[in-house]
Every structure is written in structure tokens, then in C-alpha cells.
Amino acid sequence: MDGSIESRVSHQVDDWLTWLPRWRPGTHRGRTRLCRTCFGSPVIAAAGLTTDVPHAVQHALAMRLKHLIDAEVDEFTETHLPLLSREIQLNEERKAASAYHPAEGLDPAYTGLDLDPPAAPDAPYLFTFAELARPEASVAAPLAPAPLTDAEKAAIRAEVARADAHAALVGGRVCAELVRHRERMRTAVAEFVEPWVLALLADLDTALDSPLWPRSI
Ligand SMILES: [Zn+2]
Structure with a gap:
């Protein structure tokens, strides 16, 4: 991969900034669980986006940088x-x-039998289990590797x-x-x-003031 980590981070930030104006709230359902990429992410903290930023906005940045770090670690692994x-x-x-x-x-009651019952002559199957299994059969199975020694x-x-250690190093440079x-x-x-978040809050306020929403019963 070309370029220093720093220049790639800069590029990813540019990319996220280009995407940001197209973000709209509520285009997807809220998550019921915390996102494992974003929650407590040092990347989000380093970006200064921990508080008052919708998760989708954080996530779009966090994933871009996660891919960057993963690619860097893959390259290091392949090389070294x-x-x-x-x-x-x-x-x-x-x-x-x-x-x-x-x-x-x-x-055992089903082993050694045809995988598919015979198809009716005028209604062939769209696919059969036997066909799905076939490409496998033609590929030579990889030899089982010898068990690893303790060394x-x-x-x-x-x-x-x-x-x-390399992932931590790259992560640190990305955050810096x-x-x-x-x-x-x-x-x-x-x-x-x-502005979108404020508009949502204003809408919520109006809804709460609506006569359809009984404030006191
Ligand atoms: Zn997330």
C-alpha cells in the first residue's frame, strides 16, 4: 500500500468529510446492542467525536480507520x-x-442414500444437494497439514x-x-x-406538546 500511515489517515478523514453532508438521521433503526467497533474506541476518542455525535457518524469514521489498520497489519504479516x-x-x-x-x-439412517429424491419429470428441481456438493468433489482436498511441533x-x-504489537503501533499512529x-x-x-440533531429534538418537543399526547391524565 502506498503512502505513510499519516497520509492514509488524512485521506480517510477527507473521504469521511466528503460523505458527511449526505448523512441523514434515522435512516436506519437504532441498535439494540452497543457497537463493538465504536464503543470505547480510542479512534473515536482521538477524533474528538465521543460525545454528542450520532453513532452512524462515528461508525462511518471508525470503519474506515479499522480497514486501514487491518490492511496495514495484513501487509506486515505477509512481509515479515x-x-x-x-x-x-x-x-x-x-x-x-x-x-x-x-x-x-x-x-446413520440417512447416510449412503441419494441426496435428493427423484424429481418429477415435468418439474425438475431448481437445484439439488448433489449438484451443490459436486464442485467440491472435483477439487482435490488439501492435504492435512502435519501437526505442529511445540517449537x-x-x-x-x-x-x-x-x-x-504492530497493530497497537499502527493504532497509536492513527490516533496521533x-x-x-x-x-x-x-x-x-x-x-x-x-442542525439535523437540533431539528429532531425540536420535532420531539412539538410532538410532546401535541394535544394528541396527553401530558396529564
Ligand atoms: Zn459502530
Whole structure:
């Protein structure tokens, strides 16, 4: 990936600022659970957007920076951590190969039978389980890797620790850079977000004053 982390953060902030004027409140349902990306996020704190900013606005920024950090850590892993890279790749191959095995794990009463009952001649199936299973059968199953030795496990754990340390380092640099963009982000929030929030509050006030809303019974 080109450019320093700082310039990529700046680019992501630009991108978010371009998006911000199009934000409208209430275009999606409120979440019932706290968002794990945003709640307590050091990125949101560094951006100065912790309080009085709708979650959707925070989330749009947090996700952009999360992708940036993830991509940076992936690149570091591919370049510097060969054992961890290999484990990730093997894991992905395993996941791809085990996408669909309709004949596995069946109750013994159903094993070894045709996967699909015969279709009526004038009403063929749109798809059958046998067809879905077929592409798998033609792909050579990856060889099961040899079990890892204790030394290999320790080496992989060491690489995981280096990947974690690198993620923390990148996260720290992202936050430090975000602080430098705080002012323009706050200014944009004041311009494009606060009027909508104030309008919503005003609407709520009117609704509460409505004769249809009995204030006292
Ligand atoms: Zn979120």
C-alpha cells in the first residue's frame, strides 16, 4: 500500500468529510446492542467525536480507520511473519474446501442414500444437494497439514505477538494523526450533523406538546 500511515489517515478523514453532508438521521433503526467497533474506541476518542455525535457518524469514521489498520497489519504479516501468514492461508484453504458437505454428519439412517429424491419429470428441481456438493468433489482436498511441533507452535505464538504489537503501533499512529484532524472534523459535524440533531429534538418537543399526547391524565 502506498503512502505513510499519516497520509492514509488524512485521506480517510477527507473521504469521511466528503460523505458527511449526505448523512441523514434515522435512516436506519437504532441498535439494540452497543457497537463493538465504536464503543470505547480510542479512534473515536482521538477524533474528538465521543460525545454528542450520532453513532452512524462515528461508525462511518471508525470503519474506515479499522480497514486501514487491518490492511496495514495484513501487509506486515505477509512481509515479515511467514509462519503466521502460512497458518492464515491454510486456514482459509480449509474453510474454502469445507464449504458444503451435505452427506457428512447425517444420522446413520440417512447416510449412503441419494441426496435428493427423484424429481418429477415435468418439474425438475431448481437445484439439488448433489449438484451443490459436486464442485467440491472435483477439487482435490488439501492435504492435512502435519501437526505442529511445540517449537513451531511457540514460533507462531511469537509471530502473533509481533502482529499484535504492530497493530497497537499502527493504532497509536492513527490516533496521533487523528488528533491533528480534530478541528476540521468537529467543524464539519457542527455544520452538517448538529442542525439535523437540533431539528429532531425540536420535532420531539412539538410532538410532546401535541394535544394528541396527553401530558396529564
Ligand atoms: Zn459502530
